[in-house]
Amino acid sequence: MFSRSGRTGNYAYTVSRVKAKKGLLLKDEDYNKMLQMAVPEVSRYISESGYQKEMSELAGRIEGIDLVEHATYANMAKVFSSILQASQGELHTMVAAYLEKWDIWNLKVILRGKSYGLSVDEVREDLVPAGSLKSEDLEKLMGIENVDDILANYSKMVHVQIPQDVMNAYKANGNLGEIEDYLDKFHWTRLLKSINPSSRPTRMFQDYVRMEIDVINLETILKLKAEGIYGEQVMKYIIPGGKDITPKVATQLANAETFAAASSDLQQLEFYDIIKDIVESDNVTVREVVTEMKKYEIAEANKFSHMYPLSVCPILDYMIHKEIEVGNIRTIARGIESGLNTETIKGLLVI
Amino acid sequence: MAMEGDVGAGLVAIGAGLAVGLAGIGSGMAEKDIGAAAVGAITEDMSLFGKALMFTVLPETIVIFGLVISILCIFVM
Numbered sequence: 001m002f003s004r005s006g007r008t009g010n011y012a013y014t015v016s017r018v019k020a021k022k023g024l025l026l027k028d029e030d031y032n033k034m035l036q037m038a039v040p041e042v043s044r045y046i047s048e049s050g051y052q053k054e055m056s057e058l059a060g061r062i063e064g065i066d067l068v069e070h071a072t073y074a075n076m077a078k079v080f081s082s083i084l085q086a087s088q089g090e091l092h093t094m095v096a097a098y099l100e101k102w103d104i105w106n107l108k109v110i111l112r113g114k115s116y117g118l119s120v121d122e123v124r125e126d127l128v129p130a131g132s133l134k135s136e137d138l139e140k141l142m143g144i145e146n147v148d149d150i151l152a153n154y155s156k157m158v159h160v161q162i163p164q165d166v167m168n169a170y171k172a173n174g175n176l177g178e179i180e181d182y183l184d185k186f187h188w189t190r191l192l193k194s195i196n197p198s199s200r201p202t203r204m205f206q207d208y209v210r211m212e213i214d215v216i217n218l219e220t221i222l223k224l225k226a227e228g229i230y231g232e233q234v235m236k237y238i239i240p241g242g243k244d245i246t247p248k249v250a251t252q253l254a255n256a257e258t259f260a261a262a263s264s265d266l267q268q269l270e271f272y273d274i275i276k277d278i279v280e281s282d283n284v285t286v287r288e289v290v291t292e293m294k295k296y297e298i299a300e301a302n303k304f305s306h307m308y309p310l311s312v313c314p315i316l317d318y319m320i321h322k323e324i325e326v327g328n329i330r331t332i333a334r335g336i337e338s339g340l341n342t343e344t345i346k347g348l349l350v351i
Numbered sequence: 352m353a354m355e356g357d358v359g360a361g362l363v364a365i366g367a368g369l370a371v372g373l374a375g376i377g378s379g380m381a382e383k384d385i386g387a388a389a390v391g392a393i394t395e396d397m398s399l400f401g402k403a404l405m406f407t408v409l410p411e412t413i414v415i416f417g418l419v420i421s422i423l424c425i426f427v428m
Contacts, residue, residue, distance in 0.1 A: 010387060011384075012383075012384035012385070012387040012388040012391070013387040013388060013390060013391040014391065015388070015391070016387075016388035016389070016391035016392045016395075017391040017392070017394055017395050019392075020391070020392055020395035020396055020399075021395060086391070310384070
């Protein structure tokens, strides 16, 4: 009873911080206003909406669309790090496991940067230190020239063992894809393992993560199908642990040669109703399916955030909303920069 | 006879102590999460200090009830 705060997590403290942060997120009407603006106006608008510090810090070095993109990522990294630092016990374990995807993102940026011969400053611009790895750890990784040494150091920092056959495959063809795919699969597996489904909120968190895996797998299958790739080649990219897309369903979907052929298999999925209209239309785009799935995810997160106030659910809900907000700001800025019309950009937003 | 009076007075004193003590433990347990949440809210927005303080001390009223009971025990019984 008395060890609750220390061992299982300081839910009251972390949730109240997160609730206060959630009040600062952009609303639907903010997006509508931003859609009518030019990029410099968008920059000014977000400066007044919680991104001021990052915008001011970066304004001397970069401008325009790059400033918006970097400032939003820098802000998200700061916010996620503060949540991670604030949490304790079991809660910290779950949040750290969820945010590990940003460690993998950073490792990918560093590896790709090194393989394309980018300078340390150029690589640093694209880092999002929102995970367990601090800026000092990332600086250390960036300071290493050799990919093998970077991976060896990363493995020690986050306690991951990259199998020898994956390393051999990389050494044979110089393709980082094998390593990246392994790390992604490892992240989702470790995240699922880190959640103890002993209570209703943690079970809901686990279900949500499994649904996220489904969305990623569906996106992979549809993207590869659009490129004319199917069967076993698709299956090697499938992340295990999905809720609706079990290995059997994944195999059925992967083996279907076209969208139309996959339609009957897709009907087995719980979220089929959400994407039904898009999938059944003649002109299916993966982007539209993914946007609808993201909207579904956010609706699910909204549902469970209010059910258990002193649990991981409101924290997860906030992190999802924050990530989507950053994605929306970047979509608006990029859309305006590219000259897309308002309705098209609006269709790409996850609101 | 004197022994009986001593036992009675002792039990009243124990009752009075328990009334304050248990009420104190109860309100302490209630304040634990409220206090943590209040500090979290203040960390994000300093202007919430007044409201947060109000909510933190709210369970203290339970101790006052306990204190009233113990006073009644000692002076009325």
